[in-house]
Amino acid sequence: MAATSFPPDKYELVRERLRRLPAVDRVQLAWADQATGQRLDTDTIRQVLAGRRRQILAGEDADCSLAAILDDCRSALADGRCDELQPVINATGVVLHTNLGRAPLARRALAGLQTVAAGYSNLEYDLKSGERGSRYDHVTAKLCRLTGAEAALVVNNNAAAVLLAIAALVGSGEVIVSRGELVEIGGGFRVPQVIARLGGQLREVGTTNRTGIEDYRQAIGEQTRAILKVHCSNFRITGFTSLPDDRQLVDLASAHGLPAIYDIGSGYLRGGAYLPAGEKSVAEAVAAGYDLVTFSGDKLLGGPQAGIIVGKRSWVERLYGDQLLRALRIDKLSLAALAGTLDEYLDDSGGAAIPAQQMLGADPAGLRRRAGRLAKNINRTATVTAAVVPASSQAGGGALPELAIASWAVAVRHPQLTADELRNRLRRYRPPIIVRVEGGAVLIDVRCLLAGDDQKVVAALTEIGKGG
């Protein structure tokens, strides 16, 4: 026991402190007296007491009073609530924030999700023939219509889509990739490592900033199975750079009977609502002749997590035939939400009702007015001060590197708390409000606030303001 190493007088002190720790039922009674309406379970109390006991045994002068223990229980409960999956208010201005769940779903996606989740469905049952059907059939025709591709397949996410394409088409053979496109996407997914993990060989060509069609041509050999192009989603090489045209790359691959695969990352289906200059849509990549194009469901598309593969029938069929597909398959809830999202694009509005698209394309004047109203309401009720300031939003989600989108925000300052302290309070509020700190103030970018969020922000700042 750690306490035995203390000198005798210190040892007595430790024993005395341990004795002063309240018993579990005493804490429970005191908690009930506070009438917070919140249940405190004995496990939490035991953990809190055990924590204090450890401190005491380590020789610390730990506060053993009932009040201190109750305080600890309160924060333990709050920490427990922080661990629960829950809605948060995104005031960061990052639209497709990977840590905040990327794209909020459109109304039709939610409706589809709900009807399928609550009961049985024809997930893998063909209602026309009464025989076994394919889960993929519910979205493939829609995807082909929207992108102009011959065939389509969906898996769990885009990382899985790339994995499946490489596994099915490259295997232990060689795949050619430009050195400038050997990217690591969030979460440590590195294309070279994935290829190696699958037993394949990566053939790097060109240099970091320049790769020409001749580099690809010279690299093609007996073992070559595919040419892979990867969208540089989360970084940008600028200056003296060059890459071959799509046409050149596609023609070269096809002349050698190889598939040209394009991991386009954040796939926007086709020209329309929001696609920044210089970015290619999936439909354009398909039209350019790529045999397979892979992209995420929850980036610019604005749907649920999914990996979408569209392209030429003969190559897509090879993916359908791979054993790995079973392990990467999309679940029925994501599938239902994806079908609903695609329906939004298929109707006359062309996807205008997709929340992520609305946020990305939001009218700056409207954002400014919204920030003005929010600042006014904050100043009216709370002790904090709020001012409208220009801000810079981002697409996020590794979607569009370095693309700053001019936005408007409310800069909030608290008379006593530092900006960091205020940010922490907002993060631990219910519902949590996630903000940025800039120039000594908390910034509330209004771009990603959903309906009703404004009032919740005002309520939170009012309450935090009162607490001082």
Ligand SMILES: *Cc1c(COP(=O)(O)O)cnc(C)c1O
């Ligand atoms: C985001 C991204 C991925 C990974 O997509 P997930 O759907 O998150 O798995 C793969 N490749 C590129 C180029 C990306 O931008």
